């Protein structure tokens with residue numbers, strides 16, 4: 001199951017991008033034997049003039065056709081890491097070929113795109129900057145792969 005992170009905004013070189021690259025590499029390595037990955041980031045421009053609707057058009061074009069869609073949203077569903085891992089495993093076992101996560105820009109994700117999603121996932125009720133959400137999501141993907149692989153990275 002290929003994993004796509006479709007995100008609004010460009011992440012400049014720096015510590016956040018280094019972390020994202022590192023977790024993506026770890027996810028790909030751990031996920032390979034499990035039928036998970038590769039995971040890739042697709043960035044679309046933020047549209048200060050056009051706002052959420054213009055960004056939603058760009059995001060839709062970036063989504064692989066038929067992809068299962070999970071939007072990142074502070075109003076979404078919170079879940080423990082093992083549940084997230086089981087959810088990924090179930091989607092993989094259901095035959096999902098492409099799983100896409102969408103991270104919005106400064107204004108968030110357009111309501112019509114949110115309504116199309118299979119799931120809205122929350123990292124808590126606080127609003128985080130998109131670059132941190134990228135780091136957190138790639139870490140959780142790696143953690144999920146580690147849990148499914150039975151490796152000791154996740155100890156809680």
Ligand SMILES: C[S@@+](CC[C@H](N)C(=O)[O-])C[C@H]1O[C@@H](n2cnc3c(N)ncnc32)[C@H](O)[C@@H]1O
Nearest residue numbers: 072073074103104107108122123124126127128
């Ligand atoms: C700076 S936030 C935008 C928040 C925007 N003001 C809103 O009301 O939706 C950028 C993106 O990061 C993601 N995000 C921020 N906080 C989040 C959280 N607690 N859980 C999940 N995703 C989050 C969402 O995809 C959001 O669109």
